[in-house]
Amino acid sequence: MFEDFRQQFYLNFVSEDRWHYLANGLLVTLKLTFFAVLLGLLIGFTIAFIRNVHDNTGKLKILNFICNLYLTVIRGTPVVVQLMIIYFVIFGSVRIDKALTAILAFGINSGAYQAEIFRSGIQSIPRGQMEAGRSLGFSYFQTMTKIIMPQALKNVIPTLLNEVITLLKETSVAGYIALEDLTKGGDIIRSRTYSAFMPLIAVGLIYLVMVLILERFVKMIERRLNKNDKR
Amino acid sequence: MKKFLGLLMCAVMVMCMAGCGKTASGTAQAGILVMATNAEFPPYEFHEGDQIVGIDAEIAAAIAEKMGCELQIEDIAFDSIIPEVSSGKADMGMAGMTVTEDRKVNVDFSDTYAIARQVVIVREGSGITSLDDLEGLTIGVQQGTTGDIYATEEFGDDKIERYAKGMEAVQALSQGKIDAVIIDNEPARVFVTENEGLIILDEAYADEEYAIAVRKGNTELLNQINAALAELKADGTLDAIVAKYITAE
Numbered sequence: 001m002f003e004d005f006r007q008q009f010y011l012n013f014v015s016e017d018r019w020h021y022l023a024n025g026l027l028v029t030l031k032l033t034f035f036a037v038l039l040g041l042l043i044g045f046t047i048a049f050i051r052n053v054h055d056n057t058g059k060l061k062i063l064n065f066i067c068n069l070y071l072t073v074i075r076g077t078p079v080v081v082q083l084m085i086i087y088f089v090i091f092g093s094v095r096i097d098k099a100l101t102a103i104l105a106f107g108i109n110s111g112a113y114q115a116e117i118f119r120s121g122i123q124s125i126p127r128g129q130m131e132a133g134r135s136l137g138f139s140y141f142q143t144m145t146k147i148i149m150p151q152a153l154k155n156v157i158p159t160l161l162n163e164v165i166t167l168l169k170e171t172s173v174a175g176y177i178a179l180e181d182l183t184k185g186g187d188i189i190r191s192r193t194y195s196a197f198m199p200l201i202a203v204g205l206i207y208l209v210m211v212l213i214l215e216r217f218v219k220m221i222e223r224r225l226n227k228n229d230k231r
Numbered sequence: 232m233k234k235f236l237g238l239l240m241c242a243v244m245v246m247c248m249a250g251c252g253k254t255a256s257g258t259a260q261a262g263i264l265v266m267a268t269n270a271e272f273p274p275y276e277f278h279e280g281d282q283i284v285g286i287d288a289e290i291a292a293a294i295a296e297k298m299g300c301e302l303q304i305e306d307i308a309f310d311s312i313i314p315e316v317s318s319g320k321a322d323m324g325m326a327g328m329t330v331t332e333d334r335k336v337n338v339d340f341s342d343t344y345a346i347a348r349q350v351v352i353v354r355e356g357s358g359i360t361s362l363d364d365l366e367g368l369t370i371g372v373q374q375g376t377t378g379d380i381y382a383t384e385e386f387g388d389d390k391i392e393r394y395a396k397g398m399e400a401v402q403a404l405s406q407g408k409i410d411a412v413i414i415d416n417e418p419a420r421v422f423v424t425e426n427e428g429l430i431i432l433d434e435a436y437a438d439e440e441y442a443i444a445v446r447k448g449n450t451e452l453l454n455q456i457n458a459a460l461a462e463l464k465a466d467g468t469l470d471a472i473v474a475k476y477i478t479a480e
Contacts, residue, residue, distance in 0.1 A: 178403070
């Protein structure tokens with residue numbers, strides 16, 4: 001039993017340096033997640049801001065419409081379909097770096113979810129604060145940037161980190177465009193050794209460890225943020 | 232609800248027991264013969280309407296008939312076929328699968344039923360005319376196929392892009408994302424007729440033989456399949472099926 005296990009381990013990871021597939025895949029997964037989150041932050045923040053301005057002042061009608069359309073389409077379709085549309089349809093006839101394609105796809109996807117997270121953060125601040133700010137002579141934008149946003153951001157940080165965790169796991173579909181991320185790395189090993197157990201469990205464990213690390217990080221930040229809350 | 236679940240469980244258990252190759256002795260008796268394949272591989276197996284058809288599908292149906300079983304075809308990713316067979320989820324794997332030493336470690340193979348070649352598809356006017364020109368270029372393959380395995384060995388990991396389906400590799404080729412695709416001869420011919428501007432190099436990349444994979448040690452099923460194959464070869468059914476899908480050049 002143990003000997004068998006050892007042999008399988010050797011076959012799947014050591015022989016022909018197969019662990020390289022996992023190591024390189026892990027790097028790709030981390031790279032994808034990191035840049036997609038950044039892109040998502042940018043998109044999400046912008047959209048949340050536009051929609052909030054529209055809700056409060058009635059301005060930016062067209063932009064708000066575009067944002068709503070974006071949110072509906074992105075949140076209403078699976079990320080793997082979006083990824084393939086971007087790779088095979090939008091960049092249909094050009095040779096483009098696959099990692100870049102995937103970052104765009106996952107970033108655009110994550111942006112929609114982050115937009116809603118930001119918006120909920122802004123809405124969590126009582127209306128009275130906006131009114132108080134305006135009555136003290138602040139402009140709308142001053143009230144937003146100086147009073148509402150700092151509090152809203154603090155409220156959404158844990159939720160945003162959870163979105164990062166979700167995104168990390170969602171990048172596992174990158175293999176659909178022949179990009180060799182962690183999951184695909186395990187798949188390649190599987191297609192060479194024909195054993196299911198080792199590569200799949202290893203890939204699963206690596207994801208789990210990454211998520212656990214991120215979760216610890218979320219907890220730590222939550223504790224720090226709650227320090228000054230006398231609730 | 233509980234009753235329904237109970238019924239469902241009973242049905243599942245009965246179906247398991249009746250499974251053609253899954254009886255205690257490993258013999259295929261009256262029941263269902265489950266074939267695992269990747270139905271993205273014309274003309275050997277592909278979807279037509281709501282059915283999976285092709286050379287492999289028809290040969291499998293003929294074998295099942297000889298064995299007195301009902302054929303059930305499961306469509307999964309190519310690189311999952313061998314695990315599916317070796318874990319007993321399917322009785323046999325038939326997907327234009329070449330016999331290789333690595334695969335023999337995990338499954339047993341029947342006698343060969345078809346000869347195939349690995350060929351190279353390139354874009355027309357790309358200037359690639361022989362295998363030597365492939366050095367340093369980006370090559371697309373279907374993950375886990377012999378094309379993938381040979382090409383990875385020869386050209387190195389960085390140069391190979393592994394798609395889940397041969398069709399996707401060909402699509403990437405015609406969109407200019409990669410320089411060449413290495414794939415089996417017959418699907419290559421179908422892909423080239425369906426996509427304009429693609430040609431097959433005259434020089435074959437490798438020659439190989441297709442066989443049916445069964446679970447390791449399941450000699451009874453293997454013998455039955457071999458016997459059926461021999462009969463089909465002898466009475467010309469095999470050639471007739473191949474001729475139906477492949478027109479001579």
